[in-house]
Amino acid sequence: MVKLNKQLLKGNFEFPAGLQVQEFPEDLPEKVIQFGEGNFLRAFVDWMFHRMNKNKLFNGRVVVVQPIPEGLVEKLNEQDGLYTLILRGLKDGEPTEVKEIISSVSRGINPYTQWDEFLKCAENPDIEFVISNTTEAGISYDKNDSLDKKPPVSFPGKLVAYLYHRFKYFDGDPARGMVIIPCELIDRNGDNLKRIVLQLSDDWNLPEEFKTWIKEHNTFLNTLVDRVVTGYPKDEITGILAKLGYEDELVDTGELFHLWVIEGPQELSERLPFTKVGLNVIWTDDMTPYRTRKVRILNGAHTSSVPAAFLYGLETVGEMMEHKVMGEYVRQIIYDEIIPSIDLDEKMLTEFADSVVERFRNPFIKHYLISILLNSSSKFKTRVLPSIIEYQKRFGRLPEKLTFSMAALIAVYKDGRVEGTSMRARREKGEFIMKDDLPVLEFFEKTWEKYDGSRESAHEVARTVLSNADIWEEDLNGVPGLTEKVGDYLYQITSRGIKQTVDRLVKGGVQ
Ligand SMILES: NC(=O)c1ccc[n+]([C@@H]2O[C@H](COP(=O)([O-])OP(=O)(O)OC[C@H]3O[C@@H](n4cnc5c(N)ncnc54)[C@H](O)[C@@H]3O)[C@@H](O)[C@H]2O)c1
Ligand SMILES: O=P(O)(O)OC[C@@H](O)[C@@H](O)[C@H](O)[C@H](O)CO
Incomplete structure (x- = not known):
């Protein structure tokens, strides 16, 4: 050819x-x-x-x-x-x-x-x-x-x-x-x-x-x-x-779909006339609301739903959205937990969320969950954790599914073995290669090695992970109730399996 x-x-x-x-x-x-x-x-x-x-x-x-x-x-x-x-x-x-x-x-x-x-x-x-x-x-x-x-x-x-x-x-x-x-x-x-x-x-x-x-x-x-x-x-x-x-x-x-928000002087839009050819480029003097909306809703929904969906045995975002349980899980996360945690106009957030759900359902592209899983720990910190913390501050309780998503992410590294610069890990469906910063992979390998299958031990894994300020930039054990809940969910995932745990969570049955 x-x-x-x-x-x-x-x-x-x-x-x-x-x-x-x-x-x-x-x-x-x-x-x-x-x-x-x-x-x-x-x-x-x-x-x-x-x-x-x-x-x-x-x-x-x-x-x-x-x-x-x-x-x-x-x-x-x-x-x-x-x-x-x-x-x-x-x-x-x-x-x-x-x-x-x-x-x-x-x-x-x-x-x-x-x-x-x-x-x-x-x-x-x-x-x-x-x-x-x-x-x-x-x-x-x-x-x-x-x-x-x-x-x-x-x-x-x-x-x-x-x-x-x-x-x-x-x-x-x-x-x-x-x-x-x-x-x-x-x-x-x-x-x-x-x-x-x-x-x-x-x-x-x-x-x-x-x-x-x-x-x-x-x-x-x-x-x-x-x-x-x-x-x-x-x-x-x-x-x-x-x-x-x-x-x-x-x-x-x-x-x-495409959108580029650029915080910069209008005169630059003359030198870079993207908008003149119909490109969706917004020149603004404050990009903060655009960033919060996108990172917390779109990227946040990816990062909080992909670990569970991947452990569940799914492969792409499209499959996840069409799945009876996982699709519902993603929607609940976006509309019931992420949006209420953001201090911006709700109508604007909801419209954006609707478009995100439609984009995730795009049947013509294959967006692999494993590629979204890449470097999940640092993404979780910037894309999901702020929603958990702000929800807790606003409503005095933790958002169930986002908290669960943290446990699902920790569970992805369970029984993983570091090989070279990545980790050979395992879900029910078989082995996979998890990529993240090497110190993060080594930390998770060491933490899970101590797990003995008991509820106490699951809580200990949660406590150790949440205390790692290199990952979270703070000791998250200070967030009221978080260690307890993540520990409980870890125990459920490891004892009942991910499917049963998510199924019950989505139907409102797990605690
Ligand atoms: N793929 C998407 O849908 C998408 C959408 C919006 C934003 N992004 C952002 O774009 C980034 C790149 O995504 P991609 O799909 O092009 O990935 P890619 O793997 O195709 O490209 C990664 C690029 O980053 C460079 N790179 C990797 N590690 C680096 C390091 N430590 N220092 C300097 N350069 C390094 C590589 O040389 C390469 O040019 C992602 O991290 C993501 O945040 C991706
Ligand atoms: O590209 P990453 O790995 O930083 O994040 C995975 C996805 O959330 C991301 O690629 C989105 O699809 C993208 O940010 C949409 O604009």
């Missing part, structure tokens, strides 16, 4: 009907440097730049930097930055599939083997924007990082190296400051990235003038992204490629 690359676009290859293909944009300059080549950015930001280019609006391309040693830039370069994006869902009630070859990526750079090439991008005056999505783990301060490492280990370290090179090359020219737009799903991603960039600049004794240039002439924006991206469609790839007629190792899939 022929491979997707620019020759294919330039030649007479007969692309299948229904696939949108643009002329290869050879002459467009690179205007964006992007840290991260993952599924999400390719199905979201790069798709947006592509849409603008198609409408002759942005007229620029994205040079993609691989943030860690392993990644996809080699494959990206083999395909001249091209890949096929398949978006699926209901549009005006009709099943819709949009297939398109995305051509906004100019090339990929691996800074581990192409450090000079990476720095050369800092010398390019056309490159004005930095985009990133390096997972929640990416925007973190590493005090051992160093400018002498080529490249520095962390993403913020690489960004400092880039900005410092630019600062020196353009002699501190204020006009060469960058607009930095992170997409990581952490609270106030732009503010946090800026804080770490300045901290590293201090640690590395970089000149005061550089730090002033960062503060005064570079803009760090806070953003919130929303689109379910299901990535490479491993189950259906043979059929998809047969229909496309060419080989593409970077096929990406996701839902039709």
Whole structure:
């Protein structure tokens, strides 16, 4: 089979009907440097730049930097930055599939083997924007990082190296400051990235003038992204490629829905005219309500329902939503516990929740529970725990199902064995590989080893887990009633099994 690359676009290859293909944009300059080549950015930001280019609006391309040693830039370069994006869902009630070859990526750079090439991008005056999505783990301060490492280990370290090179090359020219737009799903991603960039600049004794240039002439924006991206469609790839007629190792899939909230000055919306091509991008001066709504309802519902659904034996979000018990469990969690815990307009929250339920039910995408389970402990802290704590404060009692969801998450690690950097764990249906931070996996392995099957021992597991301030940033045994309830649920899950426990919980029978 022929491979997707620019020759294919330039030649007479007969692309299948229904696939949108643009002329290869050879002459467009690179205007964006992007840290991260993952599924999400390719199905979201790069798709947006592509849409603008198609409408002759942005007229620029994205040079993609691989943030860690392993990644996809080699494959990206083999395909001249091209890949096929398949978006699926209901549009005006009709099943819709949009297939398109995305051509906004100019090339990929691996800074581990192409450090000079990476720095050369800092010398390019056309490159004005930095985009990133390096997972929640990416925007973190590493005090051992160093400018002498080529490249520095962390993403913020690489960004400092880039900005410092630019600062020196353009002699501190204020006009060469960058607009930095992170997409990581952490609270106030732009503010946090800026804080770490300045901290590293201090640690590395970089000149005061550089730090002033960062503060005064570079803009760090806070953003919130929303689109379910299901990535490479491993189950259906043979059929998809047969229909496309060419080989593409970077096929990406996701839902039709998208929303990008950017907290930033209106004048930037002129330089980044996403809305002019109908993209759902909101420029605002306060993204907090959007973030609270999305992270607590959509991500919170995922993170609180997936452990139980996965232990139950289900595989995808779609299956979970259509399941008689689990589907009801998710709805009860959203409407009876998460929404009442949030201090925002209830009507607005309910409308958003309705749309989330519909998106979760999207029958045209396969969102695997196991991929949502990845790094669940840190996600639980930011996405679910605030709902538990705030519900407790508002109503003087714990939300049953969210509290149970904590026990279900702890139960996922039961009898798991750490192997290398992941854990071999077991549900009724069979073995699976659980991925989380290594210290977290080791902690759960050790904690469960002491379990003897008794109620007291289940309470001890709950007490030990809740006391781990490295995971929760506080000792959660201080939350009234939490240890007791989580311990009870752990005992029920391990003695009766997950199915019976959830079934009774949903029908209001467990206590
Ligand atoms: N997939 C979705 O539906 C979706 C939707 C919204 C937001 N997100 C966010 O996007 C993130 C990435 O999702 P994805 O689907 O693109 O995953 P992916 O695995 O395809 O890509 C992950 C990217 O992060 C980089 N990365 C991983 N660990 C890193 C580290 N420690 N330091 C620096 N870079 C690191 C990788 O190099 C890669 O570029 C997720 O963490 C999620 O919070 C995903
Ligand atoms: O991508 P993660 O692993 O951070 O979280 C899993 C899902 O909750 C997430 O991908 C959502 O589908 C997404 O945030 C929707 O915008």
